[in-house]
Amino acid sequence: MTKSKRRTARTVCALCEAGCGLLVELDGGRPVAVTGDPDDVTSQGYICPKGAELLRLEEDPDRLRQPMARTRSGDFEPISWHEALERSVEGITRLQRRYGKDSVAVHLGTVQVHKHGVVLMLDALKSVLDTRNWTGVSSQDTSARFVSAHHVYGSAFALAVPDIDRTDFFLCIGGNPLASNGSMMTAPNMKRRLRDVQRRGGEVVVVDPRRTETAQRADEHIAIRPGTDAALLLSMVQVLATDGRIDTAAVEKLADGWHEVVAKLGAFTPERVGPFCRVAPERIRSLARRFADAPSSVAYSRMGPGNARYATLTCYAIELLNLVAGRLGVEGGWMFPTPAIDTVRLARITGADGIGRRHSRVRGLPETVGELPATILAEEIETPGEGQVRGLLCFAANPVLASPNGRRLDRALARLDFMVAVDVYVNETTRHADIILPPASLLSEPHVDLYFAGFNVRNAMRWTEPVIPKGPDEKLDAEILLELVERLGGGLTAVAPVDAVIRALGYRPTPEHLASAALRLGPYGDLFGLRRDGLNAEKVKQTEGGIDLGPLQPGVSRRVFHPDGRLHLSSLPILDEIDRLDTAVAPPPAGEMLLIGRRHLRSNNSWMHNVQGLVSGRERSALLIHPDDAKRLGLERASEAWLSSKVHEGRVDIEVSDEVMPGVVSLPHGFGHQSVASWQRVAGALAGVSANDWTDDQAVENLAGQSILNGVVVDVRPVPEPQHQETDTTTS
Numbered sequence: 001m002t003k004s005k006r007r008t009a010r011t012v013c014a015l016c017e018a019g020c021g022l023l024v025e026l027d028g029g030r031p032v033a034v035t036g037d038p039d040d041v042t043s044q045g046y047i048c049p050k051g052a053e054l055l056r057l058e059e060d061p062d063r064l065r066q067p068m069a070r071t072r073s074g075d076f077e078p079i080s081w082h083e084a085l086e087r088s089v090e091g092i093t094r095l096q097r098r099y100g101k102d103s104v105a106v107h108l109g110t111v112q113v114h115k116h117g118v119v120l121m122l123d124a125l126k127s128v129l130d131t132r133n134w135t136g137v138s139s140q141d142t143s144a145r146f147v148s149a150h151h152v153y154g155s156a157f158a159l160a161v162p163d164i165d166r167t168d169f170f171l172c173i174g175g176n177p178l179a180s181n182g183s184m185m186t187a188p189n190m191k192r193r194l195r196d197v198q199r200r201g202g203e204v205v206v207v208d209p210r211r212t213e214t215a216q217r218a219d220e221h222i223a224i225r226p227g228t229d230a231a232l233l234l235s236m237v238q239v240l241a242t243d244g245r246i247d248t249a250a251v252e253k254l255a256d257g258w259h260e261v262v263a264k265l266g267a268f269t270p271e272r273v274g275p276f277c278r279v280a281p282e283r284i285r286s287l288a289r290r291f292a293d294a295p296s297s298v299a300y301s302r303m304g305p306g307n308a309r310y311a312t313l314t315c316y317a318i319e320l321l322n323l324v325a326g327r328l329g330v331e332g333g334w335m336f337p338t339p340a341i342d343t344v345r346l347a348r349i350t351g352a353d354g355i356g357r358r359h360s361r362v363r364g365l366p367e368t369v370g371e372l373p374a375t376i377l378a379e380e381i382e383t384p385g386e387g388q389v390r391g392l393l394c395f396a397a398n399p400v401l402a403s404p405n406g407r408r409l410d411r412a413l414a415r416l417d418f419m420v421a422v423d424v425y426v427n428e429t430t431r432h433a434d435i436i437l438p439p440a441s442l443l444s445e446p447h448v449d450l451y452f453a454g455f456n457v458r459n460a461m462r463w464t465e466p467v468i469p470k471g472p473d474e475k476l477d478a479e480i481l482l483e484l485v486e487r488l489g490g491g492l493t494a495v496a497p498v499d500a501v502i503r504a505l506g507y508r509p510t511p512e513h514l515a516s517a518a519l520r521l522g523p524y525g526d527l528f529g530l531r532r533d534g535l536n537a538e539k540v541k542q543t544e545g546g547i548d549l550g551p552l553q554p555g556v557s558r559r560v561f562h563p564d565g566r567l568h569l570s571s572l573p574i575l576d577e578i579d580r581l582d583t584a585v586a587p588p589p590a591g592e593m594l595l596i597g598r599r600h601l602r603s604n605n606s607w608m609h610n611v612q613g614l615v616s617g618r619e620r621s622a623l624l625i626h627p628d629d630a631k632r633l634g635l636e637r638a639s640e641a642w643l644s645s646k647v648h649e650g651r652v653d654i655e656v657s658d659e660v661m662p663g664v665v666s667l668p669h670g671f672g673h674q675s676v677a678s679w680q681r682v683a684g685a686l687a688g689v690s691a692n693d694w695t696d697d698q699a700v701e702n703l704a705g706q707s708i709l710n711g712v713v714v715d716v717r718p719v720p721e722p723q724h725q726e727t728d729t730t731t732s
């Protein structure tokens with residue numbers, strides 16, 4: 001018997017923002033085990049259950065491995081790559097020739113930012129498709145933060161992170177890093193990092209309507225009424241201002257507009273906003289004072305308020321609080337990473353970081369960093385007229401479960417003339433596609449730290465080679481996009497003359513060529529040999545586990561892009577939104593019930609539900625309801641309830657739990673897979689409904705057009721008589 005050949009290879013997990021380093025054990029070239037890489041500079045051996053199940057995800061028999069075409073009967077059958085790509089391009093070109101460029105929309109899911117190759121391909125795709133209907137998940141994720149950064153710093157990508165490893169006081173507002181592994185904060189093993197804050201004698205305070213996994217480990221949990229965080233934060237600033245705890249001279253040295261803002265803060269006293277937020281005024285006051293008095297502190301907010309009514313204003317108020325408390329750009333505070341590939345500067349040069357330069361046809365919603373809000377998709381498909389959307393390229397996204405009013409979108413997608421999806425599953429969205437193009441295994445991808453290095457809580461750079469070669473008939477996501485671009489007549493650099501010269505020379509650049517050049521020209525780069533000790537791709541690849549580039553660097557000016565070099569605190573849209581919030585501040589109506597979301601460590605949005613190891617155990621898709629509400633509504637002993645919102649009503653499983661505050665119910669998004677049970681056998685057999693059946697595509701936040709997915713007004717009652725049917729109340 002010959003001894004099998006075992007070896008280990010390194011890669012980086014692309015399943016979430018933490019980007020943990022992985023060691024993949026190979027037996028005769030076949031991956032057999034995945035563990036955390038102890039040498040990885042970013043994750044130091046940490047791995048979560050999703051990363052540990054990576055091979056199960058990859059080996060899922062229901063995962064697509066060849067291009068699929070939808071048949072007349074609505075089924076799918078495999079076709080060749082050549083035919084799939086030709087038909088995709090033919091479908092897109094036919095519509096664009098006949099109905100104009102805008103007739104084909106694009107929708108991008110969150111996977112895009114995890115793959116450097118895709119990020120670097122998007123300009124080329126954008127340029128060749130030239131459609132205004134370029135949409136994606138940002139409006140359910142980061143757009144509000146981008147818009148706030150644009151106003152304050154002059155670039156949507158001027159994004160600070162909490163210096164979590166040096167802070168003495170971490171104020172976490174509407175983020176649950178123990179489930180999400182951290183977002184817009186690349187920091188694997190948040191459990192350890194939070195414990196370290198406490199071990200240093202510091203404090204962790206979580207503001208969340210639910211006593212989350214993170215809140216349970218915090219020193220203090222403040223339950224807040226959904227959608228009111230901006231008022232709480234402005235109130236904290238108001239307290240510091242009236243206490244005289246603000247170094248006004250220091251603020252004015254960095255920023256313009258403090259006077260205009262402070263003049264508006266009188267409306268946000270803790271006594272006034274307390275009932276609105278359902279937080280005792282004394283708690284707000286004490287929180288503000290402890291935040292200011294701690295040796296160092298940082299305020300951070302994420303998806304909770306980020307997908308609620310005052311999303312952009314909340315992000316702005318985080319900037320304001322960190323600034324006036326003297327926490328911006330200082331150790332233990334709110335600091336700017338210095339990534340080796342400076343995507344912020346690249347975006348500045350290409351203008352990719354702008355906002356509001358185009359608006360959608362039907363509702364006039366603004367673009368943010370090139371993307372129109374995802375909520376426009378259904379209405380743009382349904383509404384006749386010039387520019388009506390008739391075709392869709394959907395990249396790694398499942399908007400039927402991830403976008404508000406998913407049922408309306410589901411019906412709209414069925415009306416498309418043509419749809420192509422790049423995805424690994426037939427799911428609730430891709431089931432409408434004419435063609436599905438599945439990428440090769442994640443283990444066949446090279447990895448270059450690109451987008452998320454901009455959120456590192458400690459600067460680092462990693463570049464790994466593919467762990468396994470891709471099969472002869474497999475393509476990476478970026479390669480699929482590049483082939484589509486080339487067949488549509490474009491090229492990688494998106495600059496037509498440059499691409500023409502490159503083609504004439506018979507040269508075919510890859511995203512890695514672009515990344516390599518950007519690294520060499522970046523802040524630590526070797527400047528193509530001019531700086532001998534500088535970095536280049538080879539050096540990074542040869543350093544096992546990546547290169548540590550040190551703690552975050554103090555300073556602010558390198559991320560201020562307003563021509564006057566100052567932060568702007570009083571942009572008109574921001575001041576107007578403060579006025580609107582001021583008008584809205586009032587105690588909640590009696591009996592109010594607000595719906596919020598929830599994430600689970602073993603899941604990722606709408607996918608990873610088809611692997612038994614990730615879905616076994618207690619059901620996770622039930623509606624959490626507080627015991628007081630359950631009692632009041634006659635649901636104490638019920639296992640189900642009837643949930644209604646403006647757009648939908650239907651049955652949900654319930655779980656009575658004091659984890660959620662009274663007046664709030666919580667339902668995770670991304671469930672409800674019954675319609676694809678024949679394509680995803682494990683997921684299809686799960687219980688659960690899609691939270692986004694109840695969220696409203698027409699309700700958006702004012703500044704970014706951000707979706708409102710948290711703090712949705714709902715009604716909960718016992719399940720009515722059997723003849724009562726589930727209904728959608730939207731017309732389409």
Ligand SMILES: Nc1nc2c(c(=O)[nH]1)N[C@H]1C(S)=C(S)[C@@H](COP(=O)(O)OP(=O)(O)OC[C@H]3O[C@@H](n4cnc5c(=O)[nH]c(N)nc54)[C@H](O)[C@@H]3O)O[C@H]1N2
Pocket residue numbers: 016017110141173174175176177179180181182183207208209210212224225226227228229302303304305308596597598599600601602603604605710711
């Ligand atoms: N395991 C796992 N990891 C993930 C994901 C996943 O689905 N599963 N998704 C990934 C993605 S796409 C993202 S963007 C990140 C998100 O990362 P996080 O933002 O850290 O994750 P969430 O669980 O959405 O945290 C939002 C929290 O806000 C609370 N909340 C809801 N409404 C409000 C409100 O109005 N105010 C306040 N203060 N809190 C509120 C919720 O109860 C919840 O605890 O996670 C990423 N990582």
Ligand SMILES: Nc1nc2c(c(=O)[nH]1)N[C@H]1C(S)=C(S)[C@@H](COP(=O)(O)OP(=O)(O)OC[C@H]3O[C@@H](n4cnc5c(=O)[nH]c(N)nc54)[C@H](O)[C@@H]3O)O[C@H]1N2
Pocket residue numbers: 108109110111137140141303307395396397398399401402403422423424425427439442477597598604605606607668669670691692695709
């Ligand atoms: N109610 C509510 N709704 C929400 C949220 C919420 O908190 N509450 N969160 C929002 C947020 S933050 C986000 S980011 C969105 C997420 O919205 P989406 O990005 O649309 O959702 P995912 O489920 O992450 O979709 C991932 C898709 O990519 C496919 N996929 C997985 N791996 C690969 C790959 O390597 N290549 C390709 N081509 N495809 C792949 C999966 O099969 C799946 O179809 O959801 C949003 N929706």
Ligand code: SF4
Pocket residue numbers: 013014015016017018019020046047048049050051052181188
């Ligand atoms: S936390 Fe888990 S899913 Fe996220 S990168 Fe690390 S191993 Fe992957």
Ligand SMILES: [Mo]
Pocket residue numbers: 110140141
């Ligand atoms: Mo997200």
